[in-house]
Amino acid sequence: MKKLLLLAPLLALLVGRVEGQALIKSQGELDKTIASLDAALFDSYNRCDLEKFSSFFDDDVEFYHDQGGVTLGKEKLTESVRKNICGGDVRRELVAGTLEAHPMKGYGAVEIGAHRFYHPKSKTPPGEGRFIHLWQFKDGAWKITRAISFDHRVAGR
Numbered sequence: 001m002k003k004l005l006l007l008a009p010l011l012a013l014l015v016g017r018v019e020g021q022a023l024i025k026s027q028g029e030l031d032k033t034i035a036s037l038d039a040a041l042f043d044s045y046n047r048c049d050l051e052k053f054s055s056f057f058d059d060d061v062e063f064y065h066d067q068g069g070v071t072l073g074k075e076k077l078t079e080s081v082r083k084n085i086c087g088g089d090v091r092r093e094l095v096a097g098t099l100e101a102h103p104m105k106g107y108g109a110v111e112i113g114a115h116r117f118y119h120p121k122s123k124t125p126p127g128e129g130r131f132i133h134l135w136q137f138k139d140g141a142w143k144i145t146r147a148i149s150f151d152h153r154v155a156g157r
Helices: 002-023 027-047 050-054 074-084
Strands: 057-065 069-072 091-094 100-104 108-118 127-138 141-154
Touching: 027 050, 027 091, 027 100, 027 108, 027 127, 027 141, 050 074, 057 074, 069 074
Parallel strands: 057 141
Antiparallel strands: 057 069, 091 108, 100 108, 108 127, 127 141
16 A cells, blocks of 8 residues: 555656647647637637636736736736736737747647737827747646747837
C-alpha cells in the first residue's frame, strides 16, 4: 500500500502529460487549436461576453500592456475590458498571416501575432499592435496565464 501511495503522484504526472501530448499531435493541429482559441477569445471580447471572455484566463493571469501597464488577475482584467472596451468602442481583429503557435513542452503553447483595433464609433484610425499569449493546457482546458500586448501604433505605420 505504501508503494502505491508513493507512485500516485508520479502516475498523476504521467497521465497529465499523456493527456496534454495526446491533444496535439502535429504542428498543424497546434496551429488550428490556437487559431480557434484566439478566434473564440476575441469573439467574446468584441461582443462583450465577459463571462465567456474570462473563461479563457487563469485566475492569476498577468497581462502586460505597453500603454496601460500591468493588470494582475482574471477579475481585474475582465473589469478593465468591461470598463474600457464594452459599449462598441473597440473591435479587435487578428492581422491575417501573423499568427504563430509554438509548443511549450510540458506546459502548453505560446501564441504570437499582430492584431488590429477598430473604433467604429469614432473617427480614430485603426490601431495595430503585437501580442504574445502563453497558453497552459491543464485539467483538460486551455487558459492564458501570461499576455503581453505591445508595439501599439496607428495601423500601417
